[in-house]
Amino acid sequence: xxxxxxILIILIMLILVVxxxxxxxxxxxxxxDTRSDQDQADVGDxxxxxxxxxxxxxxxxxxxxxxxxxxxxxxxLQKITFVLxxxxxxxxxxxxxxxxxxxxxxxGLDVDFQESDMNFIxxxxxxxAPFGIASQEQVLQARSSEAEIPIVAVxxxxxxxxxxxxxxxxxxxxxxxxxxxxxxxxxxxxxxLAFIExxxxxEEADFAKVNIINQSASNYIxxxxxxxDFAWIYWGWDGINCELQAYxxxxxxxxxxxxxxxxxxxxxxxxxxxxNDNPELIRRFLRAxxxxxxxxxAEPDKAVEAVLEMAPELDRELVSASQKWLSKKYIDDASxxxxxxxxxxxxxxxxxxxxxxLENDLDPAQAFTNDYLP
Numbered sequence: 001x002x003x004x005x006x007i008l009i010i011l012i013m014l015i016l017v018v019x020x021x022x023x024x025x026x027x028x029x030x031x032x033d034t035r036s037d038q039d040q041a042d043v044g045d046x047x048x049x050x051x052x053x054x055x056x057x058x059x060x061x062x063x064x065x066x067x068x069x070x071x072x073x074x075x076x077l078q079k080i081t082f083v084l085x086x087x088x089x090x091x092x093x094x095x096x097x098x099x100x101x102x103x104x105x106x107x108g109l110d111v112d113f114q115e116s117d118m119n120f121i122x123x124x125x126x127x128x129a130p131f132g133i134a135s136q137e138q139v140l141q142a143r144s145s146e147a148e149i150p151i152v153a154v155x156x157x158x159x160x161x162x163x164x165x166x167x168x169x170x171x172x173x174x175x176x177x178x179x180x181x182x183x184x185x186x187x188x189x190x191x192x193l194a195f196i197e198x199x200x201x202x203e204e205a206d207f208a209k210v211n212i213i214n215q216s217a218s219n220y221i222x223x224x225x226x227x228x229d230f231a232w233i234y235w236g237w238d239g240i241n242c243e244l245q246a247y248x249x250x251x252x253x254x255x256x257x258x259x260x261x262x263x264x265x266x267x268x269x270x271x272x273x274x275x276n277d278n279p280e281l282i283r284r285f286l287r288a289x290x291x292x293x294x295x296x297x298a299e300p301d302k303a304v305e306a307v308l309e310m311a312p313e314l315d316r317e318l319v320s321a322s323q324k325w326l327s328k329k330y331i332d333d334a335s336x337x338x339x340x341x342x343x344x345x346x347x348x349x350x351x352x353x354x355x356x357x358l359e360n361d362l363d364p365a366q367a368f369t370n371d372y373l374p
Contacts, residue, residue, distance in 0.1 A: 077110035080285070083120040084113060085133035088311035089237060090322040091157055091266055092133075093303035094293030094330065094337075100306045101295065103288035111285075113310065121269075125149045130274050131285060133157070135265035137191055137357070139367050140349055144358045152275060153267035153368040155286055155338035157293070158329050161254055161262050165196070166220070166239060167230035169248040176200045176257060180209040185228030188214045192232045194355035199257045221247055236329070240322045260351040264340055267368070275369075282372040286338065290374050293330045293337045300327040338373045 084092060095113065098104050104111050114129070121142055124132040134142075134151065142149035167173035173182060176199035186192045197207040217223035220231055220238045233239060235251060242249050255262035268289070270282055296303035300323045307319050331337045345364035352358045 076108065077105060078108055078281075079110045079112065080131070080281075081112050081114055081123075081129035083116050083123045083129040083132035085116055085120055085135075085266055087115055088113075088307060088314070090303070090307060090319060090326050091236070092310075093296045093307055093323060093326070094157070094289060096292070096306040096310045097295050097303055098288045098292030100309060101292065103291045104285075107284035107288045109284060109288065121149065121151060124269050125151050125271055127271060127273060130270055130278075130281065132269050133266045134269045136263040136267060136345065136348060137265075137352065139267065139269060140345075140352060140358060140362070140364065143367050144360045144362045146359060150272040151269045152272060152366075153264070153269050153340065154282055154372050155268040155289065156264040156340045157266050157268065157338075158264070158326075159332035159334045160329065161265055162236050162326075162329060163232060163234045163265065164251055164253040164256075165199070165230050166233045166235075166242070166249045166251045168224050169250055171229045171250075173230055173252075174250050175203060176252065177203045177205040179207075179230065180205055181211075182229040183211040183213060183227065185213055185215040185217070185223045185231045190355075190357050194352075194357050195232065195254060195261065198261065198351070198355065199252070199254070202257050221245065236322055236326045237318075240325055241318055244317060244321055258351075260347045263344065263348040267340070268338075279372065283374070286372050287374045290337050296323070297327050297330055297337075300324050303327065336373065339370050340368050 082095065088096070092113075095111075099111055099113070116123070116132075120129075120132045121134055121138060123129045124134075125142070134153070136153065139151055139153050142151050165173075165176075165179075167182075171182070172178060176196075179196060179200055184196065193212065196210060200207045200210075213227060215223050215228070215231065217226055220233055221242065223231055235253075239249065239251060268286075274282060301320075304316070304320050304323045307323070308314060308316060342365055345368055349358070349362070349364045353361060
């Protein structure tokens with residue numbers, strides 16, 4: 001009996017040993033399987049990371065068609081607003097070309113051109129737009145006002161004034177003396193009346209004999225046919241349009257009568273805050289803009305397409321003829337596009353003071369700068 005018990009105990013112990021060994025093997029296998037799964041996952045992660053890195057490198061690499069000389073275009077573009085002085089026209093060609101050709105993008109800029117409802121100086125002065133367009137007299141008037149509006153001209157779009165007084169050829173107005181007993185249709189500004197008075201004084205004519213009205217017609221030709229004998233126009237647009245319409249004119253260029261009236265119109269403006277806090281933005285913007293106007297000089301046809309792309313409602317024939325004429329005026333007799341001379345600012349400022357077109361005297365050297373031109 002005792003012998004049977006001993007044998008039973010031995011069998012139970014053997015069963016326990018076998019069970020323990022079996023469990024240890026199973027646990028060991030599970031651990032190996034877990035490590036194997038983790039290793040596979042780790043390998044997968046590494047493979048995915050390597051694949052992602054390769055993809056990133058591929059994205060940064062030039063495509064087969066790219067030239068190694070192609071300039072880098074900053075993908076993080078700084079959005080800025082440029083406010084126009086009027087609806088799009090050929091004065092703005094270089095700006096639109098710089099946008100179309102990617103010159104602004106090369107400088108890291110995304111320029112939004114906005115048409116103005118006559119508050120363009122306020123927008124630039126307050127920082128709503130870092131850049132805009134204004135004529136020399138507008139800059140001087142803003143800075144000499146009681147508000148001392150801090151705008152500054154940083155480039156001249158045209159080197160010389162292109163405006164004057166135009167009349168239908170049949171009205172017999174060939175000199176300022178002929179303004180006597182004629183009707184002038186204008187915008188009612190002090191500036192244009194001062195122009196008329198200045199020119200008439202040069203020929204000892206009587207300014208008081210001019211009948212002055214505010215223009216009510218929609219354009220120059222309509223005004224001449226319905227209400228007036230002469231008006232102040234810019235030849236590069238209205239004068240060219242009259243040529244295309246076979247509407248012959250007599251034209252008196254302002255500076256042909258008085259050299260003081262050869263002023264910069266239009267100019268590109270900014271404000272003193274941008275000058276003090278972000279001068280590099282001005283340099284970047286003007287580098288691209290200068291390239292745009294240089295291209296407009298060299299290839300007027302491209303400038304035409306840039307203007308029409310911005311304003312497709314414009315008449316192609318007028319834009320083309322205007323652009324052909326203006327392309328010679330952007331740089332003209334200057335060494336580079338955009339530069340301005342103190343003597344022109346000083347002379348015109350003194351004339352404005354003489355005729356009461358400025359509220360207060362000012363230093364014209366503070367009203368413009370060439371420092372940021374390329």
